[in-house]
Amino acid sequence: MVKLEDLKKEATQILKSGKVKYIIGYAKGADGFMPIPTFISDPEDVENLTWNPACVHNLTKFIVDEKKRLKKDKNPDNRPIGIIVKGCDSRAINVLLQEKYIDRDDVYLLGVSCEKTGVVDEKKLAKTLKGQRVVQIDFEDNGNFLVTTESGSEKIPAEDVLAERCIECKANFPVVFDIVFGEKIKRQVDKPFQSVETIEDLSQEDRWKFWKEQLDKCIRCYACRSVCPMCYCDECVVDTISFAVEPDTSAEEKAQKIKWIEKSPNLSENIVYHLTRAMHLAGRCIDCGECERVCPLDIPIRFLNKKMEKDAKNFFDYEVGFDPDQPSLVSSFKDEDPEDFIR
Amino acid sequence: MEKILQKKSFPKWVEKLDAYEIYSPVKKDNTWSYEIINTPGDIELDYPNAVQAPKKIINPQREVFLEFGRSDDDTLEVTEVLPEEKSVVIFGVRPCDAKALTLTDLVFSEDIKDNYYGKRRKQTAIIGLACNTPPSPNCFCTSVDGSPHSEDGFDILLTDLGDRYFVKSLTNMGNDLINLGKGLFVAPKANEKKELAKIHADAEKKLKRQVNDVEKIPPKLKEMFESAFWDEESMSCLRCGICTYLCPTCHCFDISDEVTSVAPFKGYRIRTWDNCQFPDFTMHSSGHNPRPDKASRLRQRIMHKYQYFVERYDHYQCTGCGRCISKCPVGIDIIEVLNKVRDYG
Amino acid sequence: MDNENVYLPKLAKIINIKDEVNGARPIKTFRAQLLTETNFSHRCGQCAMVSVFGKGESMFAISSSPLVKDYLQFSIMKMGRVTSSLHSMKEDDIIGIRGPLGNSFPIEDWKGKKLIFIGGGIGLAPIWSVLQFALGQKKDYGDLILIYGARTSKDLVFKEELEELRKEMTVHLSVDVEEEGWKEFVGFVPQNVTDKKPSPKNAIAITCGPPIMIKFVIQALGDLGFKDDQIYTTVENKMKCGIGICGRCNIGMHYVCKDGPVYSWAELKELPQEY
Secondary structure (H helix, E strand, C coil): CCCHHHHHHHHHHHHHCCCCCCEEEEECCCCCCCCEEEEECCHHHHHHECCCCCCCCCCCHHHHHHHHHHHHCCCCCCCCEEEEECHHHHHHHHHHHHCCCCCHHHEEEEEECCCCCCCECHHHHHHHHCCCCEEEEEECHHHEEEEEECCEEEEEEHHHHECHHHHCCCCCCCCCCCEEECCCCCCCCCCCCHHHHHHHCCCHHHHHHHHHHHHHCCCCCCHHHHHCCCCCCCCCCCCCCCCCCCCCCCHHHHHCCCCCCCCCCCHHHHHHHHHHHHHHCCCCCCCCCHHHHHCCCCCCCHHHHHHHHHHHHHHHCCCCCCCCCCCCHHHCCCCCCCCCCCC | CEEEEEHHHHHHHHHHCCCCEEEEEEEECCEEEEEECCCHHHCCCCCCCCCCCCHHHHCCCEEEEEEEEECCCCCEEEEECCCCCCCEEEEEECHHHHHHHHHHHHHHCCCCCCHHHHHHHHCEEEEEECCCCCCCCCCCHHHHCCCCCCCCCCCEEEEECCCEEEEEECCHHHHHHHHHCCCCEECCCHHHHHHHHHHHHHHHHCCCCCCCCHHHHHHHHHCCCCCCHHHHHCCCCCCCCHHHHHCCCCCCEEEEEEEEECCCCEEEEEEEECCCCCHHHCCCCCCCCCCCCHHHHHHHHHHHHHHHHHHHHCCCCCCCCCHHHHHCCCCCCHHHHHHHHHCCC | CCCCCCCCCEEEEEEEEEEEECCCCCEEEEEEEECCCCCCCCCCCCEEEEEECCCEEEEEECCCCCCCCCCEEEEEECCCHHHHHHHCCCCCCEEEEEEEECCCCCHHHHCCCEEEEEEEHHHHHHHHHHHHHHHHCHHHCCCEEEEEEECCHHHCCCHHHHHHHCCCCEEEEEECCCCCCCCCEECCHHHHHHHHCCCCCCEEEEEECCHHHHHHHHHHHHHCCCCHHHEEEECCCCCCCCCCCCCCCEECCEECCCCCCEEEHHHHCCCCCCC
16 A cells, blocks of 8 residues: 655655655645645745545646746756656646657656555445545555544445446556556456446437537536646647737738637537547557546546547557557558548 | 415416516426426426526527628628517526525626627516525525525515415515416515425525635635646546536626628528637637646636635625536536635645 | 617628738728718727628727728738638728727826827827817817837838828838838837927826837836826737626726726736736
């Protein structure tokens, strides 16, 4: 098991030695049991670090943020950033490396093992506990979570409250790290695409009905895009205006920005948004499931990405985020690639 | 007007409202949402609160202002489009969300009137449900001049008394709705009034969270415009639109033209929700952006609600519903931010 | 209950288009006549939302004097979607106009005072209406002075009108850098202000131009002894509704579209710098 004290010790050390400029990790939130992302530059604050099954966030998005800040900074501090990564998060790092968005020297990776389980799904947990207020949740041996509520502690089988992505996770241990905490425990996943297969099994009609209902709910808050470490484009197809405007950008250039997607949050525009995003994540999504977690309307966005992941695996034997040196899915070609879908 | 309605008579009352378009909280997948219901049985009032406030009915995310196009002889034609004339009832509105409408009223009818909002507001009756227990762990209405049984913005307020509702009509529109159910309502007895008072008093004690000395915040904010505080607090902000789109009081919008056909030329001018957390919200055509980073945008959200709105309308533009806290992907907690502001420096 | 629909533009026909400035940032002056209504009455400094249907709306200062009833005038720099499309329009084309919007210069309070107009580039347009109005009511005001400049002589707007203006008031022009044949001041507008030393005595200064110019003009005026409430300027922010509802142009509690765009420096310096 990850020993929080070890993690804190390492964090203090790398901050004190100046090896990293700051550390992105998890800290206790103001209220409730859900931790919040924290940014620690003072070794004194390392005390706030926490690690438990509610550390759901994929913090690598903040590396992307930092990269963007540095680009604008006239005197950038280019020291690495320390960041805590779970298995899925570490695969996001690999994709960012593969796409040359970051260099390996930009980050100092503090890997944490998800052990046998993974992270919790807040909604499942609430359902299981029938409204009891959770105070704390911890990893336990034997695949259980120890949940402390206002009325006491109880052991809950992790599988009952595990995030969907963790149920289908193929690597519950970081694939890239500078130092790692916790043990690598092999876990058998028989059906890595089970969730999406339940949708695939529906008739075309039912599938259309399902997606129509789901995507009709979208309010275009773009939280799915905002939280995604792979959605790092300076300008997105849904943005109404060009962000890359310089003082000498011509009026024509601005005037001719194509509106790929209108602002109307209706079904047709919502579909274009979500499908465009899914396509742009083909071969890039590492299934951290953050898009689905943050969606305030509970749209099962992950299915779309999972479908891409499944097709990449089945058609091209491509898996995302395990090797930063592999050629990317959409920009590489092999003789044996199937082409029967080209008509 | 105060009445008692037996819960078993509730569907009978709703049946009498067949001339109205009726919205009620409905459970969809895992979340509650205000939807048009077809039969009284679809109304569920045993619910916490909807993810989206009923503002989405009064101030829909997309509103068509006008239609434009060119006729066969190439003449430009512009036609005004107004909301459909109809009578609407919304059931199950929580006090925070109803109060939010009264705040939006201030903005949409300060002196220049917005006909679209005005019309929808006027033709919609708001039937509330007092909160006997806080619908969200992050409720803090009592900190911002609200309460679990506040009557602001309601035509009728229902309070659950177990097998009955205590029904209080607050407007003529409310009286009319009750009169449609004549015979179903009876006058409350003294003990029922007592019961009501007790439930209301107890409900206030059940709130878990609060912002103390909230009145100290507006003057404090005024001194904090340049503060590094906003950089620190916004570090984890993802610049998504959840906090503002789910907020019952946020009302900012965009106006844009959508061309649906190039030949013949045809399209709509529409209003859509917009929000201060998106970078394009304030960016000038020149590329200059007065709010260039997430720190300035978080500052705007907090200052608008707790300083500018107070200065302009003498109310906090926040009703303590807790949605922005519960749904923030990174746990930015307005209660925590406000408490820190109050104690800052 | 029905009052006027504030979002419904009045249709107007473009009756005249004049090229003011060419080059990468061209400026054209448009005159437009409302198709049906004739009682559009604005005050000096007010703005209007101009629509190109299918492209959208943008807010512009009305540069014609309220005394002119035949048309509304806008001087518009080609900047983005709406302005590019306006620049490609011809006479007789139809646009939409919503307004008048915003506050205005307190010109009534300035009676008997000397008025100094200080503009840079396209910034002459928002103060042109008040300048024209004061000129039309010349007997009500003291001396009228214009200090105006641009990067080069080619970037000056209203060139012909400026020559006419010289007959009626003092006009000091400037260009940023030396150029052949230029006989007037060379240097930035604030430097020209310092050079011409207008006296603050019973005077009001009205300035508009690029933000950086406004900043230094205010400094220069301050050095000459102008008090904060003797200096007026106009502010610009991104706008959509124009009526203080949509929430994007605010500076503190002020909505520039409704409570502005005209501010005295005394008022503006109290507001956060978010424009």
